[in-house]
Amino acid sequence: MKEFRYLKNATTLEFRPKGCAGCGRCVEVCPHQVFELVGKRVRVVDRDACMECGACARNCPLAVIKVDAGVGCAAGLIAEWFRERNVKGLSGACCS
Amino acid sequence: MTGVGKVARISSKILLSDRLGAWKARWTIGRMTYTVPPGLYALGHPTPDDPVLVTANYKMSFDIVRSAMVGRNAWLLVLETFGINVWCAAGKGTFGTEELVRRIGATGLAKVVNHRRLLLPILGAPGVAAYEVARRTGFSISYATIRANDLPEYLANGMVATPAMRQLTFTLLERLVLVPVELVLALKSTALIALCLFVLGTLLSGPSAGIMASIAYLGAILAGTVLGPLLLPWLPGSSFSIKGVVVGLIWSTALYLLAGGSDWSMPVTFAAFLALPAVSAFYTLNFTGATPFTSRSGVKKEMRIAIPAMGSALVVSFLLVLAGRFL
Numbered sequence: 001m002k003e004f005r006y007l008k009n010a011t012t013l014e015f016r017p018k019g020c021a022g023c024g025r026c027v028e029v030c031p032h033q034v035f036e037l038v039g040k041r042v043r044v045v046d047r048d049a050c051m052e053c054g055a056c057a058r059n060c061p062l063a064v065i066k067v068d069a070g071v072g073c074a075a076g077l078i079a080e081w082f083r084e085r086n087v088k089g090l091s092g093a094c095c096s
Numbered sequence: 097m098t099g100v101g102k103v104a105r106i107s108s109k110i111l112l113s114d115r116l117g118a119w120k121a122r123w124t125i126g127r128m129t130y131t132v133p134p135g136l137y138a139l140g141h142p143t144p145d146d147p148v149l150v151t152a153n154y155k156m157s158f159d160i161v162r163s164a165m166v167g168r169n170a171w172l173l174v175l176e177t178f179g180i181n182v183w184c185a186a187g188k189g190t191f192g193t194e195e196l197v198r199r200i201g202a203t204g205l206a207k208v209v210n211h212r213r214l215l216l217p218i219l220g221a222p223g224v225a226a227y228e229v230a231r232r233t234g235f236s237i238s239y240a241t242i243r244a245n246d247l248p249e250y251l252a253n254g255m256v257a258t259p260a261m262r263q264l265t266f267t268l269l270e271r272l273v274l275v276p277v278e279l280v281l282a283l284k285s286t287a288l289i290a291l292c293l294f295v296l297g298t299l300l301s302g303p304s305a306g307i308m309a310s311i312a313y314l315g316a317i318l319a320g321t322v323l324g325p326l327l328l329p330w331l332p333g334s335s336f337s338i339k340g341v342v343v344g345l346i347w348s349t350a351l352y353l354l355a356g357g358s359d360w361s362m363p364v365t366f367a368a369f370l371a372l373p374a375v376s377a378f379y380t381l382n383f384t385g386a387t388p389f390t391s392r393s394g395v396k397k398e399m400r401i402a403i404p405a406m407g408s409a410l411v412v413s414f415l416l417v418l419a420g421r422f423l
Binding site: 001003006010011012028029032050053054055061068070071075078 | 184186187218219221222223224225226227239242257262263264266281328334335336381382384385386387388389390391392393394395396397398399
Protein backbone atom coordinates (compact mmCIF):
# COMPACT_ATOMS: atom_id res chain seq x y z
CA MET A 1 0.00 0.00 0.00
CA LYS A 2 2.95 2.29 -0.56
CA GLU A 3 1.18 4.31 -3.28
CA PHE A 4 -1.63 5.34 -0.91
CA ARG A 5 -0.85 7.44 2.18
CA TYR A 6 -3.47 9.22 4.23
CA LEU A 7 -2.98 12.14 6.65
CA LYS A 8 0.08 12.17 8.90
CA ASN A 9 -0.03 12.33 12.72
CA ALA A 10 -3.73 11.49 12.86
CA THR A 11 -3.87 7.98 14.31
CA THR A 12 -4.69 7.28 17.97
CA LEU A 13 -2.52 4.13 18.03
CA GLU A 14 -0.58 3.61 21.27
CA PHE A 15 1.85 0.78 21.91
CA ARG A 16 3.40 0.06 25.33
CA PRO A 17 6.56 -2.00 24.62
CA LYS A 18 7.20 -2.68 28.34
CA GLY A 19 4.42 -5.23 28.78
CA CYS A 20 4.84 -6.86 25.34
CA ALA A 21 5.86 -10.53 25.24
CA GLY A 22 6.63 -10.48 21.52
CA CYS A 23 4.03 -13.01 20.32
CA GLY A 24 3.87 -11.22 16.96
CA ARG A 25 0.07 -11.38 16.61
CA CYS A 26 -0.07 -7.64 15.82
CA VAL A 27 2.39 -8.16 12.97
CA GLU A 28 0.20 -11.00 11.65
CA VAL A 29 -3.09 -9.05 11.68
CA CYS A 30 -2.00 -5.56 10.59
CA PRO A 31 -2.83 -5.06 6.89
CA HIS A 32 -0.54 -2.02 6.72
CA GLN A 33 2.70 -3.39 8.21
CA VAL A 34 2.70 -0.86 11.05
CA PHE A 35 4.56 -3.28 13.36
CA GLU A 36 7.75 -5.26 13.00
CA LEU A 37 8.97 -8.20 15.05
CA VAL A 38 12.71 -8.57 15.51
CA GLY A 39 13.54 -11.56 17.68
CA LYS A 40 11.10 -11.20 20.59
CA ARG A 41 10.73 -7.44 20.30
CA VAL A 42 7.90 -5.62 18.57
CA ARG A 43 8.47 -2.12 17.20
CA VAL A 44 6.13 0.39 15.56
CA VAL A 45 7.82 1.09 12.22
CA ASP A 46 5.12 2.92 10.23
CA ARG A 47 2.68 4.66 12.55
CA ASP A 48 1.18 6.93 9.88
CA ALA A 49 0.04 3.91 7.85
CA CYS A 50 -2.38 2.96 10.66
CA MET A 51 -6.06 3.11 9.59
CA GLU A 52 -7.35 2.41 13.12
CA CYS A 53 -9.10 -0.85 12.21
CA GLY A 54 -8.31 -2.12 15.71
CA ALA A 55 -7.18 -5.63 14.70
CA CYS A 56 -3.93 -5.37 16.68
CA ALA A 57 -5.56 -4.15 19.89
CA ARG A 58 -8.34 -6.75 19.64
CA ASN A 59 -5.83 -9.57 19.21
CA CYS A 60 -3.23 -8.49 21.77
CA PRO A 61 -3.47 -10.99 24.64
CA LEU A 62 -1.60 -8.66 27.01
CA ALA A 63 -3.54 -5.52 26.07
CA VAL A 64 -0.45 -3.40 25.45
CA ILE A 65 -1.89 -1.87 22.27
CA LYS A 66 -4.60 0.78 22.36
CA VAL A 67 -6.38 2.44 19.45
CA ASP A 68 -9.64 4.34 19.10
CA ALA A 69 -10.91 1.93 16.45
CA GLY A 70 -13.56 2.85 13.91
CA VAL A 71 -14.26 3.26 10.24
CA GLY A 72 -12.72 6.14 8.32
CA CYS A 73 -15.87 7.02 6.40
CA ALA A 74 -17.11 10.56 5.84
CA ALA A 75 -20.74 9.49 5.28
CA GLY A 76 -20.63 7.43 8.47
CA LEU A 77 -19.23 10.36 10.46
CA ILE A 78 -21.89 12.73 9.09
CA ALA A 79 -24.60 10.21 10.03
CA GLU A 80 -23.05 9.93 13.50
CA TRP A 81 -23.05 13.74 13.84
CA PHE A 82 -26.79 13.86 13.08
CA ARG A 83 -27.50 10.86 15.31
CA GLU A 84 -25.82 12.58 18.27
CA ARG A 85 -28.12 15.56 17.67
CA ASN A 86 -31.17 13.35 17.27
CA VAL A 87 -31.89 14.41 13.70
CA LYS A 88 -33.95 11.64 12.19
CA GLY A 89 -33.85 10.76 8.49
CA LEU A 90 -30.26 11.92 7.99
CA SER A 91 -28.64 9.58 10.51
CA GLY A 92 -28.64 6.35 8.49
CA ALA A 93 -25.21 5.16 7.33
CA CYS A 94 -24.82 3.59 3.89
CA CYS A 95 -23.62 0.27 5.27
CA SER A 96 -25.78 0.05 8.38
CA MET B 97 -21.35 -38.34 6.26
CA THR B 98 -19.37 -36.72 9.05
CA GLY B 99 -19.23 -36.88 12.84
CA VAL B 100 -22.30 -34.66 12.96
CA GLY B 101 -24.28 -36.21 10.10
CA LYS B 102 -24.74 -34.61 6.70
CA VAL B 103 -22.98 -31.41 5.73
CA ALA B 104 -24.09 -29.37 2.71
CA ARG B 105 -21.69 -29.91 -0.20
CA ILE B 106 -20.75 -27.03 -2.50
CA SER B 107 -18.50 -26.74 -5.55
CA SER B 108 -16.06 -24.03 -6.53
CA LYS B 109 -17.82 -23.47 -9.83
CA ILE B 110 -19.20 -19.97 -10.46
CA LEU B 111 -22.35 -19.97 -12.59
CA LEU B 112 -23.85 -17.23 -14.71
CA SER B 113 -26.46 -16.64 -11.99
CA ASP B 114 -23.64 -16.03 -9.45
CA ARG B 115 -22.06 -13.48 -11.76
CA LEU B 116 -25.39 -11.78 -12.35
CA GLY B 117 -26.07 -11.71 -8.58
CA ALA B 118 -22.69 -10.11 -7.91
CA TRP B 119 -23.26 -7.54 -10.66
CA LYS B 120 -26.66 -6.63 -9.20
CA ALA B 121 -25.21 -6.30 -5.71
CA ARG B 122 -22.55 -3.93 -7.07
CA TRP B 123 -25.41 -1.75 -8.34
CA THR B 124 -27.08 -2.08 -4.89
CA ILE B 125 -29.97 -4.22 -6.26
CA GLY B 126 -30.92 -6.56 -3.43
CA ARG B 127 -27.52 -5.95 -1.88
CA MET B 128 -28.68 -6.20 1.73
CA THR B 129 -30.37 -9.58 1.20
CA TYR B 130 -27.66 -11.22 -0.91
CA THR B 131 -26.86 -13.95 1.61
CA VAL B 132 -26.22 -17.65 2.13
CA PRO B 133 -27.32 -19.52 5.28
CA PRO B 134 -24.59 -19.53 7.95
CA GLY B 135 -23.13 -22.90 8.95
CA LEU B 136 -20.64 -25.53 7.83
CA TYR B 137 -20.15 -26.44 4.16
CA ALA B 138 -18.07 -29.17 2.51
CA LEU B 139 -16.21 -27.65 -0.42
CA GLY B 140 -15.45 -30.57 -2.75
CA HIS B 141 -14.79 -33.80 -0.82
CA PRO B 142 -12.92 -32.80 2.34
CA THR B 143 -11.60 -35.32 4.90
CA PRO B 144 -11.37 -34.60 8.66
CA ASP B 145 -7.75 -33.54 8.06
CA ASP B 146 -8.57 -30.80 5.54
CA PRO B 147 -8.38 -27.11 6.47
CA VAL B 148 -11.28 -25.03 7.79
CA LEU B 149 -11.79 -21.63 6.14
CA VAL B 150 -13.95 -19.05 7.89
CA THR B 151 -15.92 -16.44 5.95
CA ALA B 152 -18.99 -14.16 6.02
CA ASN B 153 -22.49 -14.96 4.77
CA TYR B 154 -22.52 -12.18 2.17
CA LYS B 155 -22.94 -14.30 -0.96
CA MET B 156 -20.23 -12.39 -2.81
CA SER B 157 -17.72 -13.21 -0.03
CA PHE B 158 -18.83 -16.86 -0.03
CA ASP B 159 -18.49 -17.07 -3.85
CA ILE B 160 -15.05 -15.47 -3.87
CA VAL B 161 -13.74 -17.98 -1.31
CA ARG B 162 -15.19 -21.09 -2.95
CA SER B 163 -14.14 -20.07 -6.46
CA ALA B 164 -10.60 -19.39 -5.23
CA MET B 165 -10.35 -23.02 -4.09
CA VAL B 166 -10.79 -24.68 -7.49
CA GLY B 167 -9.72 -28.35 -7.40
CA ARG B 168 -9.17 -28.34 -3.63
CA ASN B 169 -11.08 -29.76 -0.68
CA ALA B 170 -11.81 -27.74 2.43
CA TRP B 171 -14.40 -27.03 5.08
CA LEU B 172 -16.09 -23.65 4.89
CA LEU B 173 -17.42 -22.21 8.15
CA VAL B 174 -19.81 -19.39 7.26
CA LEU B 175 -20.62 -16.88 10.01
CA GLU B 176 -23.88 -14.96 10.32
CA THR B 177 -22.83 -11.43 9.35
CA PHE B 178 -26.29 -10.47 8.03
CA GLY B 179 -25.12 -10.22 4.44
CA ILE B 180 -22.17 -7.93 5.17
CA ASN B 181 -18.65 -8.67 3.86
CA VAL B 182 -15.83 -9.79 6.18
CA TRP B 183 -14.09 -6.41 6.49
CA CYS B 184 -17.19 -4.33 7.27
CA ALA B 185 -18.69 -7.04 9.48
CA ALA B 186 -15.44 -7.27 11.47
CA GLY B 187 -15.63 -3.52 12.03
CA LYS B 188 -19.18 -3.88 13.33
CA GLY B 189 -18.28 -6.96 15.38
CA THR B 190 -20.71 -9.36 13.68
CA PHE B 191 -17.77 -11.18 12.11
CA GLY B 192 -16.58 -11.51 15.68
CA THR B 193 -15.44 -13.60 18.61
CA GLU B 194 -18.95 -14.30 19.92
CA GLU B 195 -20.40 -15.41 16.58
CA LEU B 196 -17.36 -17.56 15.78
CA VAL B 197 -17.47 -19.33 19.16
CA ARG B 198 -21.23 -19.86 18.79
CA ARG B 199 -20.91 -21.18 15.22
CA ILE B 200 -18.10 -23.62 16.15
CA GLY B 201 -20.41 -25.04 18.80
CA ALA B 202 -23.60 -25.05 16.69
CA THR B 203 -21.98 -26.87 13.76
CA GLY B 204 -20.19 -29.45 15.94
CA LEU B 205 -16.99 -28.60 14.10
CA ALA B 206 -14.84 -30.38 16.72
CA LYS B 207 -16.49 -33.69 15.71
CA VAL B 208 -16.07 -33.07 11.98
CA VAL B 209 -12.33 -32.34 11.83
CA ASN B 210 -9.34 -33.98 13.52
CA HIS B 211 -7.22 -30.86 13.83
CA ARG B 212 -7.87 -27.68 15.84
CA ARG B 213 -6.92 -24.92 13.45
CA LEU B 214 -9.04 -22.26 11.74
CA LEU B 215 -7.94 -20.12 8.81
CA LEU B 216 -9.39 -16.61 8.94
CA PRO B 217 -9.04 -13.76 6.45
CA ILE B 218 -6.65 -11.09 7.75
CA LEU B 219 -9.34 -8.43 7.28
CA GLY B 220 -11.54 -10.34 9.77
CA ALA B 221 -9.07 -9.68 12.59
CA PRO B 222 -10.65 -6.40 13.84
CA GLY B 223 -13.64 -8.43 15.08
CA VAL B 224 -12.05 -11.60 16.38
CA ALA B 225 -9.80 -11.99 19.43
CA ALA B 226 -7.86 -15.12 18.48
CA TYR B 227 -6.61 -15.83 22.04
CA GLU B 228 -10.18 -15.74 23.35
CA VAL B 229 -11.49 -18.14 20.69
CA ALA B 230 -8.62 -20.52 21.51
CA ARG B 231 -9.38 -20.35 25.23
CA ARG B 232 -13.10 -20.96 24.78
CA THR B 233 -13.13 -23.56 21.97
CA GLY B 234 -9.66 -25.10 21.73
CA PHE B 235 -9.38 -23.97 18.10
CA SER B 236 -6.32 -21.89 17.31
CA ILE B 237 -6.61 -19.18 14.66
CA SER B 238 -4.24 -18.38 11.86
CA TYR B 239 -4.92 -15.15 9.99
CA ALA B 240 -4.08 -16.43 6.54
CA THR B 241 -4.21 -13.91 3.70
CA ILE B 242 -5.95 -10.67 2.76
CA ARG B 243 -7.31 -11.95 -0.58
CA ALA B 244 -9.04 -15.32 -0.94
CA ASN B 245 -7.24 -15.74 -4.27
CA ASP B 246 -3.98 -16.26 -2.40
CA LEU B 247 -5.37 -19.19 -0.36
CA PRO B 248 -4.17 -22.02 -2.68
CA GLU B 249 -0.64 -20.60 -2.62
CA TYR B 250 -0.84 -20.10 1.15
CA LEU B 251 -1.86 -23.75 1.62
CA ALA B 252 0.86 -24.93 -0.77
CA ASN B 253 3.34 -22.83 1.18
CA GLY B 254 2.70 -24.86 4.35
CA MET B 255 0.20 -22.30 5.69
CA VAL B 256 2.75 -19.52 5.83
CA ALA B 257 1.82 -16.13 4.37
CA THR B 258 4.36 -14.33 2.21
CA PRO B 259 4.67 -10.52 2.58
CA ALA B 260 2.67 -10.07 -0.65
CA MET B 261 -0.27 -12.03 0.82
CA ARG B 262 -0.37 -9.57 3.77
CA GLN B 263 -0.13 -6.49 1.59
CA LEU B 264 -3.32 -4.57 0.84
CA THR B 265 -3.85 -3.35 -2.70
CA PHE B 266 -6.29 -0.83 -4.16
CA THR B 267 -5.82 -1.15 -7.90
CA LEU B 268 -7.69 0.71 -10.62
CA LEU B 269 -9.99 -2.30 -11.11
CA GLU B 270 -10.57 -2.65 -7.35
CA ARG B 271 -11.60 1.01 -7.27
CA LEU B 272 -13.71 0.75 -10.44
CA VAL B 273 -16.03 -1.95 -9.04
CA LEU B 274 -16.87 0.37 -6.11
CA VAL B 275 -18.01 3.25 -8.32
CA PRO B 276 -21.57 1.95 -9.04
CA VAL B 277 -22.44 1.89 -5.32
CA GLU B 278 -21.18 5.45 -4.93
CA LEU B 279 -23.27 6.55 -7.92
CA VAL B 280 -26.48 4.84 -6.81
CA LEU B 281 -26.19 6.15 -3.24
CA ALA B 282 -25.76 9.69 -4.58
CA LEU B 283 -28.68 9.34 -6.99
CA LYS B 284 -31.65 10.45 -4.88
CA SER B 285 -30.23 13.68 -3.50
CA THR B 286 -28.60 14.41 -6.87
CA ALA B 287 -31.87 14.19 -8.81
CA LEU B 288 -33.60 16.45 -6.31
CA ILE B 289 -30.87 19.09 -6.26
CA ALA B 290 -30.50 19.04 -10.06
CA LEU B 291 -34.23 19.71 -10.35
CA CYS B 292 -34.03 22.59 -7.86
CA LEU B 293 -31.10 24.08 -9.80
CA PHE B 294 -33.06 23.82 -13.04
CA VAL B 295 -36.03 25.64 -11.53
CA LEU B 296 -33.82 28.27 -9.92
CA GLY B 297 -31.78 28.87 -13.07
CA THR B 298 -34.94 29.11 -15.17
CA LEU B 299 -36.47 31.65 -12.79
CA LEU B 300 -33.31 33.76 -12.77
CA SER B 301 -32.44 33.81 -16.47
CA GLY B 302 -34.49 31.37 -18.53
CA PRO B 303 -34.61 27.63 -19.30
CA SER B 304 -31.22 27.40 -21.00
CA ALA B 305 -29.58 28.75 -17.82
CA GLY B 306 -31.60 26.22 -15.83
CA ILE B 307 -30.43 23.32 -17.98
CA MET B 308 -26.84 24.56 -17.82
CA ALA B 309 -26.97 24.79 -14.01
CA SER B 310 -28.23 21.18 -13.78
CA ILE B 311 -25.61 19.88 -16.20
CA ALA B 312 -22.86 21.71 -14.34
CA TYR B 313 -24.00 20.14 -11.09
CA LEU B 314 -24.38 16.59 -12.52
CA GLY B 315 -20.90 16.83 -14.02
CA ALA B 316 -19.47 17.85 -10.64
CA ILE B 317 -21.12 14.78 -9.05
CA LEU B 318 -19.65 12.49 -11.73
CA ALA B 319 -16.22 14.07 -11.30
CA GLY B 320 -16.39 13.47 -7.54
CA THR B 321 -17.81 9.93 -7.61
CA VAL B 322 -16.14 8.48 -10.73
CA LEU B 323 -13.09 10.53 -11.71
CA GLY B 324 -11.91 11.13 -8.12
CA PRO B 325 -11.83 7.44 -7.11
CA LEU B 326 -10.32 6.30 -10.42
CA LEU B 327 -7.54 8.92 -10.46
CA LEU B 328 -7.02 8.64 -6.67
CA PRO B 329 -3.28 7.81 -6.54
CA TRP B 330 -2.39 10.41 -9.16
CA LEU B 331 -4.31 13.35 -7.69
CA PRO B 332 -2.20 15.67 -5.55
CA GLY B 333 -2.26 15.76 -1.74
CA SER B 334 -3.19 13.12 0.82
CA SER B 335 -6.50 14.77 1.72
CA PHE B 336 -9.51 13.43 -0.19
CA SER B 337 -11.21 16.84 -0.31
CA ILE B 338 -8.17 18.39 -2.01
CA LYS B 339 -8.17 15.54 -4.53
CA GLY B 340 -11.89 16.24 -5.06
CA VAL B 341 -11.26 19.95 -5.58
CA VAL B 342 -8.78 19.06 -8.32
CA VAL B 343 -11.25 16.86 -10.26
CA GLY B 344 -13.89 19.56 -9.71
CA LEU B 345 -11.56 22.16 -11.25
CA ILE B 346 -10.95 19.83 -14.19
CA TRP B 347 -14.72 19.67 -14.70
CA SER B 348 -15.29 23.43 -14.32
CA THR B 349 -12.52 24.09 -16.83
CA ALA B 350 -13.95 21.53 -19.28
CA LEU B 351 -17.40 23.08 -18.93
CA TYR B 352 -16.00 26.58 -19.39
CA LEU B 353 -14.25 25.55 -22.61
CA LEU B 354 -17.06 23.39 -24.04
CA ALA B 355 -20.10 25.46 -23.07
CA GLY B 356 -18.88 28.86 -24.18
CA GLY B 357 -17.69 30.10 -20.78
CA SER B 358 -16.31 33.29 -22.29
CA ASP B 359 -19.92 34.48 -22.58
CA TRP B 360 -20.58 33.95 -18.86
CA SER B 361 -20.75 37.01 -16.64
CA MET B 362 -17.94 37.53 -14.14
CA PRO B 363 -20.00 36.50 -11.05
CA VAL B 364 -21.30 33.33 -12.76
CA THR B 365 -17.76 32.35 -13.83
CA PHE B 366 -16.47 32.80 -10.28
CA ALA B 367 -19.44 30.92 -8.86
CA ALA B 368 -18.88 27.98 -11.24
CA PHE B 369 -15.20 27.68 -10.33
CA LEU B 370 -16.06 27.87 -6.62
CA ALA B 371 -19.20 25.76 -6.27
CA LEU B 372 -18.43 22.88 -8.67
CA PRO B 373 -15.10 21.95 -7.03
CA ALA B 374 -16.84 22.10 -3.63
CA VAL B 375 -19.50 19.61 -4.81
CA SER B 376 -16.88 17.26 -6.30
CA ALA B 377 -14.78 17.53 -3.15
CA PHE B 378 -17.72 16.43 -1.01
CA TYR B 379 -18.25 13.29 -3.08
CA THR B 380 -14.58 12.36 -3.28
CA LEU B 381 -14.37 12.86 0.49
CA ASN B 382 -17.26 10.40 0.74
CA PHE B 383 -15.14 7.77 -1.01
CA THR B 384 -13.03 7.52 2.19
CA GLY B 385 -15.66 5.02 3.36
CA ALA B 386 -14.82 2.67 0.49
CA THR B 387 -11.03 2.73 0.78
CA PRO B 388 -8.91 0.36 2.86
CA PHE B 389 -6.46 2.93 4.22
CA THR B 390 -8.27 5.96 5.70
CA SER B 391 -8.43 6.21 9.49
CA ARG B 392 -11.37 7.49 11.48
CA SER B 393 -9.24 10.17 13.19
CA GLY B 394 -7.86 11.24 9.81
CA VAL B 395 -11.28 11.62 8.20
CA LYS B 396 -12.51 13.54 11.26
CA LYS B 397 -9.50 15.85 11.11
CA GLU B 398 -10.04 16.48 7.41
CA MET B 399 -13.80 17.05 7.75
CA ARG B 400 -13.40 19.70 10.46
CA ILE B 401 -11.83 21.97 7.84
CA ALA B 402 -13.35 20.64 4.63
CA ILE B 403 -17.07 20.67 5.46
CA PRO B 404 -17.21 24.34 6.58
CA ALA B 405 -15.06 25.28 3.57
CA MET B 406 -17.45 23.50 1.18
CA GLY B 407 -20.47 25.12 2.83
CA SER B 408 -18.91 28.59 2.57
CA ALA B 409 -18.01 28.04 -1.08
CA LEU B 410 -21.61 27.13 -1.90
CA VAL B 411 -23.07 30.11 -0.02
CA VAL B 412 -20.64 32.57 -1.62
CA SER B 413 -21.37 31.14 -5.10
CA PHE B 414 -25.10 31.48 -4.56
CA LEU B 415 -24.72 35.08 -3.40
CA LEU B 416 -22.49 35.85 -6.37
CA VAL B 417 -25.09 34.56 -8.84
CA LEU B 418 -27.87 36.49 -7.09
CA ALA B 419 -25.80 39.66 -6.94
CA GLY B 420 -24.84 39.34 -10.60
CA ARG B 421 -28.52 39.07 -11.53
CA PHE B 422 -29.96 41.89 -9.47
CA LEU B 423 -27.16 44.44 -8.98
